């Protein structure tokens with residue numbers, strides 16, 4: 637009988653080692669240790685053996701059972717580890733792959749796309765992007781920008797007042813002062829944002845967008861202004877463009893200029909098919925923005941860092957994003973930007 641036990645023990649050991657899954661291992665366990673299996677049956681038969689055989693046989697059978705149980709447990713552990721290993725290799729995620737992109741469900745609004753393009757040009761020239769509040773103090777919108785108390789833009793018929801001393805900003809220029817109060821020179825920033833004026837007709841909406849530019853340093857000149865705007869004009873309207881500066885007036889720049897870019901749609905005001913150019917109205921120049929050298933009085937309003945007009949100088953410019961987009965894409969009516977007509981929006985981006 638002891639021989640039989642040894643035989644069963646060897647068979648069972650081989651079967652355990654060969655089991656390649658938890659289910660197969662469970663079958664082996666039932667076959668050799670289950671209630672109806674040979675080994676337990678043998679154990680039950682021990683009682684009928686001759687007394688001197690009972691001890692050694694029972695002991696051998698018990699040892700065999702315990703050894704097999706331990707082997708099964710070890711094998712089960714191995715199988716779990718093996719399975720985990722396999723799953724980890726199979727399910728490995730390559731975190732360096734780009735995520736599944738969502739299908740495009742829309743596109744950038746032409747005004748957003750235009751703003752970003754203009755920002756990119758100036759970022760390429762070394763400018764940073766700054767922002768400021770749309771609900772603005774009269775102080776920043778007018779006073780600190782050197783507007784006379786009688787300046788017509790202060791009128792309630794031109795400007796939205798929230799309180800006596802708070803307006804919806806009429807331009808992005810107040811951020812000039814705010815930016816200077818936040819840091820000493822040098823400053824090179826552009827400021828995109830919404831602005832508000834009490835205007836509503838074919839070419840004006842009460843809310844529109846501007847991009848302000850501000851450069852302050854110890855040696856900034858009008859030549860830098862012209863070169864910067866030339867680089868901008870060429871990036872946006874084409875490499876062949878020229879710019880010209882015409883004298884103008886703004887309360888916060890001195891001298892002030894209006895800046896024209898040479899027309900991209902015609903030669904000397906005449907289009908390729910011999911018509912008077914509708915974009916420049918035959919003048920071959922298109923007005924794109926206002927600009928100038930920072931008026932020394934404006935530096936005097938900056939309440940931090942002692943901006944000393946004897947030591948520093950700067951230029952500023954301000955342009956309408958709608959105007960740039962209309963010129964560039966031949967958009968005939970300003971209101972198309974705000975109608976949200978999908979047939980218009982889908983033509984861009």
Ligand code: PHE
Nearest residue numbers: 807809886926927952953954
């Ligand atoms: N803020 C002016 C406007 O809205 C434009 C401008 C900006 C002019 C900066 C000069 C310098 O008309």
